[in-house]
């Protein structure tokens with residue numbers, strides 16, 4: 001394989017011609033994570049995006065809130081009633097009064113229990129539905145993000161993040177929201193009742209409030225950081241596990257189990273040590289809050305007790321005051337704990353909603369054009385320059401959405417190195433019904449060219465057009481609908497053979513599916529499977545051979561009947577019978593179809609109307625097989641090394 005022949009390229013600057021008239025839409029503005037003030041935190045940061053999602057459930061939520069209000073009011077009555085009992089029943093009222101009051105309290109608490117049940121149920125039911133919807137929306141949004149987004153992120157981390165982040169929001173919507181409302185109401189109610197009961201004693205109690213609030217803020221910050229640290233480590237561990245499972249054959253064949261175990265173990269150990277630090281902080285937090293609130297009660301008991309002794313306060317009033325102050329202290333403690341949960345969920349909300357709100361650059365133009373059907377599929381590359389750039393228009397899930405969350409990342413100020421051009425001034429045309437083959441050394445850019453036609457990436461200079469219209473002006477769904485993609489490695493979905501063939505056209509009839517399977521020579525082996533077309537394949541199903549999977553992929557493409565076919569030929573050698581069957585299926589598929597093939601077989605390049613020989617991202621040679629062999633250039637050398645060897649190998653297989 002020689003690198004001597006320079007690629008036929010044009011300068012990028014002169015390439016800036018009228019064809020690249022379409023400017024990429026301006027990068028969407030994703031607000032960078034910034035330090036939130038206390039007031040902004042109080043407003044909920046990205047949690048506010050949950051609010052519109054509550055609207056459809058406003059009826060149920062209002063009933064739940066009304067019940068909560070009523071049951072909280074009932075709780076607030078309790079200390080006053082108990083104070084009255086003490087003063088009247090044990091004084092002049094006697095036993096009858098005591099019985100009546102106790103019966104009243106029992107009735108009150110029964111009603112309260114029913115209300116608590118209803119309100120908890122209504123809130124949970126709405127919360128579950130809201131979160132389910134959020135998950136669905138997020139999944140749908142992620143499915144539509146360009147491949148660049150997934151290229152930068154590990155799927156293990158992605159799924160773990162989305163799982164834990166969304167679950168955290170679920171907590172906010174179900175338990176925490178209820179608790180927050182209840183404790184706030186109890187605190188306000190208790191403070192009002194305290195003031196009504198005894199203003200002077202209330203003043204003394206309030207002296208301790210700043211200490212409680214200060215403690216809550218101090219520990220809340222630290223708890224939030226520690227929790228984020230645990231989540232980071234667990235997400236990292238999940239990513240390692242997912243990677244090991246998906247590469248299990250490589251791991252096992254290289255006896256890499258101890259290495260993977262050590263990598264996973266290191267993360268889990270790190271998670272445990274951060275979790276232990278969190279446990280210490282949490283322990284301190286609860287004990288300090290508990291101590292301060294109990295001290296408030298002791299202080300009141302002390303001051304109030306002296307008043308009772310002096311005859312300026314009744315025992316009943318002191319008792320109800322103590323109950324109210326315990327209630328208030330309890331609420332302050334609970335609110336402190338909720339504050340830290342609230343901050344944790346704000347980080348989760350930032351990640352989830354920044355992702356949901358992100359609008360990728362690669363999307364339908366506002367005035368996207370729809371091509372007239374049927375599409376004949378003429379494809380043209382006009383002086384295309386392309387390099388893989390990171391998806392910096394989409395939020396990084398693992399980036400610190402709030403300061404202090406997670407581990408320190410690489411400083412944002414360091415500009416990423418600009419990658420080298422992968423394609424340099426590529427120009428060619430595939431006329432309707434024509435077959436063009438791409439050949440070239442590994443890494444030359446063949447797969448990249450194929451990926452630009454369905455607009456998986458946008459070019460930086462020049463244009464890729466279908467029927468004379470730049471793909472950036474066309475509707476994405478229409479382009480992709482018109483293109484059939486047969487990848488080198490066919491991965492099957494877990495489902496039946498029928499589901500896998502009809503994936504491209506779920507509305508296909510049984511006859512159409514069978515016809516496609518017959519044309520792809522898949523029918524022969526499918527009908528012999530235990531349950532024929534209903535046999536489950538892929539994960540947890542019957543496993544198929546490489547050749548059988550290829551034939552399923554061809555059947556899928558034949559059923560789709562696309563205007564443009566992009567075929568990445570499998571490099572794996574098949575037995576001669578499979579090879580012949582696939583050849584035959586290809587004949588059916590390629591007939592009168594605009595086709596681009598990344599070719600690895602001699603029979604395919606011979607069949608092509610034109611061969612483009614790529615080298616280092618440029619087109620080095622163009623012509624038919626015979627013309628290129630006669631020219632004696634790169635293709636002739638590639639042929640000698642790649643295609644001929646392959647043919648000879650196939651022939652020797654036949655003779656064995």
Ligand SMILES: Nc1ncnc2c1ncn2[C@@H]1O[C@H](COP(=O)(O)OP(=O)(O)OP(=O)(O)O)[C@@H](O)[C@H]1O
Pocket residue numbers: 151388422440441442443444445446447448449
């Ligand atoms: N997602 C990506 N991000 C960054 N660089 C990439 C990405 N995909 C491919 N590349 C780089 O682009 C270059 C061309 O890759 P491409 O897959 O198009 O080559 P190819 O000719 O199809 O190779 P092969 O025959 O080995 O499949 C390579 O240097 C590769 O490292």
